[in-house]
Amino acid sequence: MATQFDEYYQNLVFHGALEEARRYPVQLIFYEGSNTNTLSKAGALDDTAFNLAAKTQLDGLIVMTNTMGSSFSRERIGGYLASFSHIPIVSIGLPFENAFTLCPQASGGMAQLTSHLVREHGRKIFLFLAGPKGHPESEARKAEFVSTLAELLPQAEPTVVYADFLEERAYERTLSLIEQDWCFDAVVAANDQMAFGSIRALEENAIHVPSQVSVTGFDDIPYSVLSIPALTTIHQPTSELGRRAVQYLASEWKLNLFDQSHIVADLTTDVVIRQSCGCMNAATGSAESAVAQLQVSLRKLFSLQVGERSRSGVLRRIEAAVVRTFKLEEILSELARGLRRLGIRFAAVVMIDEQSKGTDRSSLYMHLAGDEVTILAPNGQQFSTSTLLPQGLPDDFQAYVCEPLQFGSEQMGYFICTPDANDMHVYATLRDLITTSMKGALIMSLEKDRELTLQREVNKRTGELTSANKLLKKEIAQRKELERELLEVSNNIMTRIGQDIHDDLCQDLAGLGMLAATLESTLKKNGSPSAQQLAKLISESALRSAYTAKQIARDLFPSDLQDNGFVASVMQLVKSKNLTDGDTITLEVQPGFQIDDKEQSIQLYRIIQEALNNAIKHAKASHITVRLSCDAHSMLVEVADNGVGFELKKGKSAAGMGLKILTYRANLIGGTLHFSSTSQGTVVSCRVGFQEGV
Structure with missing residues (x-):
């Protein structure tokens, strides 16, 4: 159990363990504790890997507590380890009661390196790049550096900057100091990664290493000798830590006869002098040897770049293939093809049971073994998570990398494969690619289901x-x-x-x-x-x-309607009203006006009749005009008076029964009734379109 498979120190420990494991009938699984969304700049982790490992039927556990201490408190790590109290545990870095502890004897190395910088190179103004605040190993290295410098240069006041063991954080911290006012002639880093970040920032700003500034590291990872200039550092028995951890577990399983005193012996550190401190060559001190070593480093770097460029091309092709589709089957098929191109012999994609939202039950979605690929999407094959795979891990392979698939706070599943790729950064990239593409596919699937349900x-x-x-x-x-x-x-x-x-x-x-x-x-x-x-x-x-x-x-x-037609009936109506109510009504008829439809005639007659009655009884009008007119498309009947008018209210009581009946009569013959009333008078009109063929 560790935080990052693609970090040099942790990767070396794992491969040291794998080298020793080949001597025994055991299998190793590297559980990575970080993921895309939970690994912040400060290296924050979550408990996904711990929870997954706790569900697995393990026989022993090696925990790199020194790297996890960058993010987890000691109490939190102790709580996790309590879940594995039934199996033997090895803690690398930090001591715990229920674990066998392996810790390098680091004292003396930082003192020797600090003395070398002061006495051999005359450095006086120091910058110390520390790991996270409170981290035991970082604090021990810082304390040894500060005490040694105080003895050698009592007036020296070193600056301590916390860069969390991260290369990018050290790069940023160094840039910030350069922008303020760079005055240091030596940078001592608590690990090699931070030393690389500081060298990069210095060289980008024309502050040359080592002619102007000496830079040193700690760990002696493989890239230390390949950096330009080669990094002066402190060598830790990194791979040996992994080997000794497996030796201890094998002794607990009665697979060897090693005693514990041998397992913890000789885990000492050594100072490795190279060019970054200012020495031309540690072995001979000659410029010719330094040039030859530089050429070797350049050739190795070029070879590494070629290999990484090739693998990056494969990863880009995988990414391009999976982003073209949101179908799980197609994504997993493209992933399998890309894994084969990377040389990975075995891989599986497992999703947790969506119903229970726990890790007890999982579903196998993709299985790659050599040239054989099995795609089980979209439903998957359910099994108990305790076996990691439905039939357990194949005996054909001795080591696996298990990458939790987590999107934000949502635990999705895990990706497990053999560590066959030469580039250790491949696995985290694959994890992130699988996580995002699978999440996208699941979201699209849910959206389609919701769309179908909605439809x-x-x-x-x-x-x-x-x-x-x-x-x-x-x-x-x-x-x-x-x-x-x-x-x-x-x-x-x-x-x-x-x-x-x-x-x-x-x-x-x-x-x-x-x-x-x-x-x-x-x-x-x-x-x-x-x-x-x-x-x-x-x-x-x-x-x-x-x-x-x-x-x-x-x-x-109105018998005249049947006998004499609409116009004659209206004339008779007006005449009769004038005889009884005074000569106040005028009839205006447009030449050619005629209505032949019986239904239209009776309804329009009733509208005129009701409008006249209302005008005579309520309007107090001195004059009323009845108009009959037409155009090419419609005919219009209108009754207008110069009376007192009435108020048209809004709402349900907008009109009386009479107006409602008039409106209904107009609707019956497809007409439109219009009211207009002011204090100057009232106009009631009805317009009816001509019927087709008329």
Whole structure:
């Protein structure tokens, strides 16, 4: 268990362990504790790898507590280790009660290196690049440096900057000091990575190493000898730490006869003098040897760059292939092809069970073994996470790298493969690529599922709305038909009443007049003095009643519509209103105006009739005009008066029953009724379009 597989120190420990493991029937799994979203500039980690390892049936655990101490507190690491108390544990770096501790004997190396810089190169103004604050190994190296410098240069006041063991952080810190006012002639770094970052910042700003500034590191990773200039550093038995850790576990499993005193012996550090401090060559001191070593370094760097460029090209092709699609099957197929090009013999992509959202159950989505590729997406093959794979790890391979797949705070699964690629940075890149592409595919799949669900819901609701709309249309049609029938019944009743008044009541009144004349003649013969006056009164009353009855009958039953047409009926209506209500109504008829449709005639007649009645009864108008006009597309009837007007209110009570009936009559014949009323008068108009073919 470590933080980064692609960090030189941790990678060397793992490969040292792998070298020793080849002597025993064991398999190694490197659980990486960092991921794209949780590894911040400060190296922050989460507990995904610990949780995954805790679910796995492990027989032993090697934990690089020194690197994890950069992010996790001692208490937090101790809590994690408690989960593995049933198996033997080796802690590299920090001591814990329930773990066998391996820690290099680092004391003396930093003192020797500091003394070399002061006495051999005359350096006086020091910058110390430390790891995270409180980190035990970093603090021990800093304390040894400060105490040694105080003995050699009592007046010296070294500057300590914390760069968290990270190359980029050391680069940034050095740049910041250069921008302020660089005054240092020596940089002592607590690891090689920070030394590389500082050298890069100095050389970019024309501050040359080692002629102007000496730079040293700690760890002696492989790139230390290849850097330009080659890095003076302190060699740690890094690979030996991995070997000794496996030796201890093998002894616990009774696979060897090593005793613990041998396992912890001789883990000492050594100072390695190279060019970055100012020495030309550690071995011979000759300029020729320094040039020869520089040429060797350049050739090795060129070879490394060629290899890395080739692998980067493969990774770019994998990335380009998987980003072209959001289908899980296609993404995993392209990934398998890319893994084979990288020389990786075995790999698997596992996703946690989405239902339980835990790590107890998982699903295998892709399995690569040699040339055989099995794609199980989109559903996967479920199994217990304790075996890492459905049938466990194949016995054909001795080592695996397990990369947790985590997107932000969401734990998605893990990617496990054999460490066959020469470039240690490949695995983290593959992890990040798988995480983002799988997340994108899962999101698209969820979106498609939601889209289908939404479409089904829309279809369901549309069907319901269509059915409701059909019912509503049917009800509206039935209501309109009922209203039409009611209006027709009303018209029929009015017509029948009008006919009865005309045919019966008017005849009876006429007969009453004749009876009055007969009565008058009889009373004259009898010599009644008031007979003539009484007969005249009865006769006149009968005639007035007959006239009124005829007017009512005409209003109820406009017989002229059938006999003489619409215009003649309106003329008769205006004439009758003028006779009873005074000569206040004028009729204006546009030449050629004619209505042949019976339904339109009766409804427009009733509209004019109602509008006239309203104007006569309520408007207090001195003049009313009835207009009949038409154009190429429609005809217009209009009743306008100069009366007092009325207020048109908004809302449900916007119009009285009379206006509502007028509007309904207009709607029945496809017309549009318009009201306009001010204190200067009122206009009621109805426009009806011509029917096709008319």
